[in-house]
Amino acid sequence: MALTNVMMGKHVVLNTINGSDKLKRKLRDMGLTDGVRFMPVLKTKNGPMVVEIRGTRLAFSDQVAAMLDVTPLNA
Structure with a gap:
């Protein structure tokens, strides 16, 4: 699932970067x-x-966020 499709505040794990x-x-x-x-x-x-990743905040454009394939976590 693309990062752009994840709800705010929901932890995810990065699978791959498509770019x-x-x-x-x-x-x-x-x-x-x-x-x-x-x-x-x-x-x-x-x-x-x-x-927010490892205690740091990073900003991505929608185009870059769409290239990040992630899996939402339940907890």
Whole structure:
């Protein structure tokens, strides 16, 4: 499921990044590695999606958020 389809405040696990090698490398350098657990915390109508990962908040455009394949967690 794409990150853009996840409800705010719901923890997810990153499965894969669907994008160019350059984008994958950049996001991995920012802490988005396969299997990492994080939570989307804010999404405005025309703004970025903000996620909290490892105690840090990162903002992604809708296009980048759509490339992040995640699995929602129940807890």
